[in-house]
Every structure is written in structure tokens, then in C-alpha cells.
Amino acid sequence: MDNGNDVLVREVGLRDGLQMVSTFVPTEAKLAWIRAELAAGVGEIEVTSFVPPKLIPQFADAEQVAVEAMKLPGLTVMTLAPNLRGAERGFALGVHKVDYVxxxxxxxxxxxxxxxxxxxxxxxxxxxxxxxxxxxxxRTQLAAGLSTALGCSYEGRIEVDEVRQCAAFLAEAGADEIMVADTVGYADPKQVREVFRAVLAETGDIPVAAHFHDTRGTGLANVSAALDCGIRRFDASLGGLGGCPYAPGASGNIVMEDLCFMLDSMGLRTGVDLGRLLEVRRIPAEHLGESTLTGALARAGLPRHYRTAAERAAAVH
Amino acid sequence: MDNGNDVLVREVGLRDGLQMVSTFVPTEAKLAWIRAELAAGVGEIEVTSFVPPKLIPQFADAEQVAVEAMKLPGLTVMTLAPNLRGAERGFALGVHKVDYVxxxxxxxxxxxxxxxxxxxxxxxxxxxxxxxxxxxxxRTQLAAGLSTALGCSYEGRIEVDEVRQCAAFLAEAGADEIMVADTVGYADPKQVREVFRAVLAETGDIPVAAHFHDTRGTGLANVSAALDCGIRRFDASLGGLGGCPYAPGASGNIVMEDLCFMLDSMGLRTGVDLGRLLEVRRIPAEHLGESTLTGALARAGLPRHYRTAAERAAAVH
Known part of the structure; x- marks a missing residue:
């Protein structure tokens, strides 16, 4: 389990966000986004999805994006695999991490x-x-994701024990990381504590990540609850890009900028430069329109006199 | 200190929201909003502000709104008083609660x-x-509010001990309730725990309420942290109506509908009917435009198969 003051924030907007978007974002723009967000301090990015391009044309350039991303020093490149075939496409390129859900x-x-x-x-x-x-x-880590772990549009609430059993199976099978996902944005902080504690009891030293959607406004509250359980890995997307197939018009993943602000404000180290991160928004905005992006920090700006966690720590020492 | 599973949610949009709005909302619309939200189960509403109407013309009908609201059975009517004169205007009408900040x-x-x-x-x-x-x-309770308790646009971070001292003064002076406010939306969950624990150490049996703004997306995360401290009273505004004078375009108070959804989802009882609450939005929307209201639950709708805390409790017994 991860611990302490360092938090890994992982950008998943190029996968979980773009899969909801019908406009094809040019390969060069995807790569510009990846480069700029890495430069802002986001060290791990899910850069694409190895689903069949017939199903989601957005990912017709999956190999090209992954190959170019692999050239960037310091970046951990993750790719989604819906099945063995998708995983094999990732293995063929030697990506750092394959995400199977x-x-x-x-x-x-x-x-x-x-x-x-x-x-x-x-x-x-x-x-x-x-x-x-x-x-x-x-070389290639296998991250196993548990989607609908905190609720399902078909089944409603999901029993905690079902999540626990699946996590135990994946841990036993050799997962290098377990990701617990609130795919449709049903979770509340109380439930998050119950589910993550149950999962952590099964996963030993395997890092556990949280993947929250902000569909009903509880995204960052759920992050805070997961932090209480010791979780130090969070998925998010720039500008909250994406949505929910079961709730048209609703928000998507938690907003990376707001996540990083909250973590930094709490004294946790993400390695992200908030000002530079906000500037990255212009890249997806240019291709998808400003209105596809959300985010409170982008609207409000940093608090006046805001000192980052790093600045506060430096002032103490 | 409040405890247990019952949570008081207080609508402050007619004061904290409308004071940010230049369009005058007709008195009858304000009253329709108050009646509808009471009918949805919100039992306490800050209905107006006794500031001089010259300063904020929106509140030119303050006496009329308060008098009519006082006629509604079951409603606790709170009014803001910026000073002794404003408090006296409340006393003259015998309102249930005067809010001095x-x-x-x-x-x-x-x-x-x-x-x-x-x-x-x-x-x-x-x-x-x-x-x-x-x-x-x-007859008339005095609620004492501590604004900028979690940050200030002029001073930045506020020392916890300063908040503690002010809370101790107000408790000693006879406050019936202490409200701790993140006026400019700077707070994070870690800070919320520190500040509320310090305040609770000084306030004994006096109920403590939390007043959060969602300026930078951390509003509901801060609610969750305050719940952890035992806080069971929260201010919110319908559709998040309002804003931040120091961050043009930013969100205002936490969104009442999203707050009630999160609390209900956690098994806490607010007495609010979420479906009816969502319908109240059309009243301010009609006068101020749909775009002045925010809120994730309103966009996404309730989760499919959602069972309220009351329904889940009934199923158990």
C-alpha cells in the first residue's frame, strides 16, 4: 500500500475522456497534450485505448500515440486493454502499464x-x-481495474463483498496494481471507506488506486475519504473531460486541476505545477471547444497569496 | 454539539446567493421559492438580509419577505444582520434566528x-x-458566524488559533449557534478538521454549523471532513446560487441538491425529498436564468435504482 505525503495523480482523459467524444482529436494534438501535462508534472498518463477502432474511431491512432508517448523521458505510459487482444497490442509496444478492467x-x-x-x-x-x-x-505492469465497484446503472448498489472477492482474485492472479472505479458516479464518502477498507484487506503490498467520477458532485469528497484509508493514487482527467454514458450531460472523471489543488492544499505532494497544469487546458479546448471542459479552479483561479505545499514545506525547513 | 444521523441543512441562497445577483427577484417569487423548498423538506431558511437597501437593493423587501416567511408552519426563519441595527430589524419581527457575522x-x-x-x-x-x-x-436565537475562518483574500491563510479565540468569545458572549464559514472557498478537508476541532473545543453544547463555498471544487469534501468532526448543520444554496466577489465567475455556496444527495447516500437523514428539491430550481431559474444555477445532481439525475436513506432504513426494520 502507498503511504505518506506523496500522491500519484494519473491523467486518464486521453482514454476515459476522449472515448466519450465524437470529434476526432488529431494525433499531434493528443501528443501535445501528453507532453504539456508531463511538463506540468503529471508523471503517469493513460494515453490511449486498444479497443477495436471500429468500435471507437477516436482510438484509430492508438499505436502511434503510445509509441510517441513512450519516447518521453520520465513518463509512465498506460494503455487500456478491453481484452487479451488489446493487452497484446500494448505488450507489442512494451508500454509501461496495461490497464485491464x-x-x-x-x-x-x-x-x-x-x-x-x-x-x-x-x-x-x-x-x-x-x-x-x-x-x-x-517491464510492463498489469493494472487491474474493478469498474462499477461503487454502483451500477443496471444493478444499483454493489455488495462490498463482491468487490472484495474480485480484488482478492486479481491480487492472487498477479496484478501489479488494483484500481477501484466508481464508473457511474454513485459513491459517497461513507461507502468509499467501506469498499476501500475491504479491498485493502485483500491486496497486501499491491498499490490500490481510486478512479472516481464526479457525476453527482461527490468526486473530491470521495478522494478525501480514500485518502483517509491510505490511498495515494488517483485517476483524473484534465478539465473533467468526458461524461457518463448513463447520464447525458453529466460530468465525467474528477477534474485533475481541482484534485491537484485539493491535494496540494492538504500538504500532499503531487509534483504538479498548478499554474502550468491550468495552461494545458487550452490544448483539448482548442479541438473540442471550451465548453467541453469543466473545473472550479480554472474558473476561480488559485487563492490570492496561495503558497504551494512545496513552498510551505520549504518555509518550515 | 449535534450528533447522530440527523443533519440540519439550511438554505442560504435567498441571502448569500441573491446578494450577488443584480436582478431584483420579485417578492412573490422569493416567497414561492421559500414555500417550495420548505415543502421539499428544508426546515430552516435564511430568507433575507437586513442590510441597508441602499447598499443592496435586492433586499429592499426584507421586512415583507421575513413577515410572510414567519407565517409558514414548520419553518425556522433566519435573517442576516450586519450590525445591531440589522439585528433590531429582526427582533422587531420576532424572527426565529438572527445571523450576525x-x-x-x-x-x-x-x-x-x-x-x-x-x-x-x-x-x-x-x-x-x-x-x-x-x-x-x-424566541429569537442568535447565530454568530465567523467568516473568512478558513482563508481570506486579503490575508491568505488564517491561523487556527485566531478562529478558536473568536469562537470562544462568541460562545462566552451567549451565541446560540456558532457558524464557521469558508467565505472565499479556500478550505481543504485537512484544514477543516483542524479548524472545526479547535472550535468544538471551545463551544461546549452550542451547536456548530459549517458554511462552505465551492469556489475551488472542495465544498463537499469539506462537508465530509466536517461530518467526521461531528458537525451536523450545513448551509447551502439551491443550484449553488451566488458567487465569490473575489473570483468573478466562480461558484458560490455549496449546492443544496448535491449536499442533500451526498448526505442521504451516506445514510444521514435530512428530511429532504430530493426529487421535490430539484423541482424548486425552476423558481430562481425563471427569474435569473437557468445558467445562474449549477449542480451535478440536477444534470445527472438520481442514480437508477436509487433508494433514499429513509427507504433503506425502512427495508431493514
Missing amino acids: VSVSRTHNLKNVRREREASLEDFKRIVQARDAAGLKA | VSVSRTHNLKNVRREREASLEDFKRIVQARDAAGLKA
């Missing part, structure tokens, strides 16, 4: 990938084997 | 009411005396 909700898993949840869990074992057989065990 | 930031207090902070604190004693002399001790 199973729905805790059996109904959602069936609707999403047309497989039983247990079959999807078993597939993770095959992905681990394929990674190891390719000689990539030391 | 002092800035913890000395600079902000000087700029806001042109008085030293200590003079403003001393005035609270005069307000208590005036209330008691009018024979209203059993």
Missing part, C-alpha cells in the same frame, strides 16, 4: 464486453501469462 | 464593515443584550 456488476460486465464476470476475471490470468511469456514481467 | 480576518472585517474585528465582536454582546431586553431570549 472487469466490472464487479455481473450485468454491466455482460453488457460491456459480452462475457460473464468470471470469464473476464479468468482472462486476467491469461493476460498475466501472455505478459510473462513475452518476457515483459519486469 | 464577524470576520476572523482583521483586514476583511475592516473592509467589509469598516470596524476593527474586536469592535465587531463586542457588538455581538450588545446584540445579545438588545435581544434579551426585548424579551426575546426564548
Whole structure:
């Protein structure tokens, strides 16, 4: 488990955000976004998705984006794999991290990938084997995501024990990281504490990340609750890019800028320069329009006289 | 200190929201809003402000709004008093609660009411005396607010001990309730815990309320942190109506609908019907335009299969 004052913030907007957007963002703009956000201090980015381009044309340039991103020093490149085939596309490029997702909700898993949840869990074992057989065990981490872990549009509330069981399976199967996702933005802080504590009891030393959506305004409250449990890895998207397929017009992932502001304000170190991060917004805004981006910090600006966590720490020493 | 599963949510949009709005909202619309929100289950509303109408023309109908609101069975009517004169206007009508605010930031207090902070604190004693002399001790509660308690646009961070001292003064002076306000939306959950714990150490049995703004997206995270400290009273405004004079375009108070959703989702009882509450938005929207209102729940709707805290409790018993 991660601990202490260092927090990993991971940009997932190029995957979870862009998959909701019908406008194709040119490859060069995606790469400009990746470069600029890395320069602002975001060291890990989910750069694309290895879904079939027929399903989501936005990711027709997936290989190209991943290859170029891999050239950037200091960046950890993650790619989504909906299945073994998608994972193999990541392995072929030697990406740093492959993100494979199973729905805790059996109904959602069936609707999403047309497989039983247990079959999807078993597939993770095959992905681990394929990674190891390719000689990539030391190079490519496997992050296993549990989607709909805090609620499902089909099933409503999800039993904590179901999440615990899935987490235990993935940990046992060799996940290098477990991600717990509130895919449809149902979670509240009390539930977050219950679910993450149950997951952490099964995952030992494997890092656990939180992936929250801000669909109903509780995103950062859920981050705070996860921090209380010791979670130090969070997914977010610049400008909250994205949305919710089950709630048209609703917000998407938690907003990276607001997340980093809250963490920094709490004295936690993200390594992100908030001013530079805000400037990155112009890249997706240029292609998708300003109105596709949300974010409170971008509207309000930093507090006057704001001193970053690093500045405050330096003043003390 | 309040405890347990019951939470008081107080609508302050008719004061803290409307004071930021230049369009005069007709008296009858204000009353329709108050009636509808009471019917949705919000039992306490700050209905107006007894500031001089020359300063804020929006409140030219303050007496009329307060008098009509007082006729509504079950409603606790609160009015803002910037000074003794404003408190006396409330006393003359026998309102249930008068809200008097002092800035913890000395600079902000000087700029806001042109008085030293200590003079403003001393005035609270005069307000208590005036209330008691009018024979209203059993009828009209005095709620003392500490604004800029979590940050100030002039001074930046505010020392926790300054907040503690002000709270101790107001408690000693006879406050029936202490309200701690993040006037400019600087707070983070860690700071909220520090400040509220310091305040609670001074306030004994006096209820303490939290008044958060969502200027930088941390509003509900701060609510969650305050809940952890045992706080069970929260100010909010319908649709987040309002803003921040120091951050043009930024959000105002935390959004009542999102607050009630989060609390209900956590199993806390607010007495509010979420569906009816959402319908109240059309009243301010009709006069101020839909775009003046924000709110995640209003965009996303309730989760499918959502069961309220009351429904879940009933299913258990």
C-alpha cells in the first residue's frame, strides 16, 4: 500500500475522456497534450485505448500515440486493454502499464464486453501469462481495474463483498496494481471507506488506486475519504473531460486541476505545477471547444497569496 | 454539539446567493421559492438580509419577505444582520434566528464593515443584550458566524488559533449557534478538521454549523471532513446560487441538491425529498436564468435504482 505525503495523480482523459467524444482529436494534438501535462508534472498518463477502432474511431491512432508517448523521458505510459487482444497490442509496444478492467456488476460486465464476470476475471490470468511469456514481467505492469465497484446503472448498489472477492482474485492472479472505479458516479464518502477498507484487506503490498467520477458532485469528497484509508493514487482527467454514458450531460472523471489543488492544499505532494497544469487546458479546448471542459479552479483561479505545499514545506525547513 | 444521523441543512441562497445577483427577484417569487423548498423538506431558511437597501437593493423587501416567511408552519426563519441595527430589524419581527457575522480576518472585517474585528465582536454582546431586553431570549436565537475562518483574500491563510479565540468569545458572549464559514472557498478537508476541532473545543453544547463555498471544487469534501468532526448543520444554496466577489465567475455556496444527495447516500437523514428539491430550481431559474444555477445532481439525475436513506432504513426494520 502507498503511504505518506506523496500522491500519484494519473491523467486518464486521453482514454476515459476522449472515448466519450465524437470529434476526432488529431494525433499531434493528443501528443501535445501528453507532453504539456508531463511538463506540468503529471508523471503517469493513460494515453490511449486498444479497443477495436471500429468500435471507437477516436482510438484509430492508438499505436502511434503510445509509441510517441513512450519516447518521453520520465513518463509512465498506460494503455487500456478491453481484452487479451488489446493487452497484446500494448505488450507489442512494451508500454509501461496495461490497464485491464472487469466490472464487479455481473450485468454491466455482460453488457460491456459480452462475457460473464468470471470469464473476464479468468482472462486476467491469461493476460498475466501472455505478459510473462513475452518476457515483459519486469517491464510492463498489469493494472487491474474493478469498474462499477461503487454502483451500477443496471444493478444499483454493489455488495462490498463482491468487490472484495474480485480484488482478492486479481491480487492472487498477479496484478501489479488494483484500481477501484466508481464508473457511474454513485459513491459517497461513507461507502468509499467501506469498499476501500475491504479491498485493502485483500491486496497486501499491491498499490490500490481510486478512479472516481464526479457525476453527482461527490468526486473530491470521495478522494478525501480514500485518502483517509491510505490511498495515494488517483485517476483524473484534465478539465473533467468526458461524461457518463448513463447520464447525458453529466460530468465525467474528477477534474485533475481541482484534485491537484485539493491535494496540494492538504500538504500532499503531487509534483504538479498548478499554474502550468491550468495552461494545458487550452490544448483539448482548442479541438473540442471550451465548453467541453469543466473545473472550479480554472474558473476561480488559485487563492490570492496561495503558497504551494512545496513552498510551505520549504518555509518550515 | 449535534450528533447522530440527523443533519440540519439550511438554505442560504435567498441571502448569500441573491446578494450577488443584480436582478431584483420579485417578492412573490422569493416567497414561492421559500414555500417550495420548505415543502421539499428544508426546515430552516435564511430568507433575507437586513442590510441597508441602499447598499443592496435586492433586499429592499426584507421586512415583507421575513413577515410572510414567519407565517409558514414548520419553518425556522433566519435573517442576516450586519450590525445591531440589522439585528433590531429582526427582533422587531420576532424572527426565529438572527445571523450576525464577524470576520476572523482583521483586514476583511475592516473592509467589509469598516470596524476593527474586536469592535465587531463586542457588538455581538450588545446584540445579545438588545435581544434579551426585548424579551426575546426564548424566541429569537442568535447565530454568530465567523467568516473568512478558513482563508481570506486579503490575508491568505488564517491561523487556527485566531478562529478558536473568536469562537470562544462568541460562545462566552451567549451565541446560540456558532457558524464557521469558508467565505472565499479556500478550505481543504485537512484544514477543516483542524479548524472545526479547535472550535468544538471551545463551544461546549452550542451547536456548530459549517458554511462552505465551492469556489475551488472542495465544498463537499469539506462537508465530509466536517461530518467526521461531528458537525451536523450545513448551509447551502439551491443550484449553488451566488458567487465569490473575489473570483468573478466562480461558484458560490455549496449546492443544496448535491449536499442533500451526498448526505442521504451516506445514510444521514435530512428530511429532504430530493426529487421535490430539484423541482424548486425552476423558481430562481425563471427569474435569473437557468445558467445562474449549477449542480451535478440536477444534470445527472438520481442514480437508477436509487433508494433514499429513509427507504433503506425502512427495508431493514
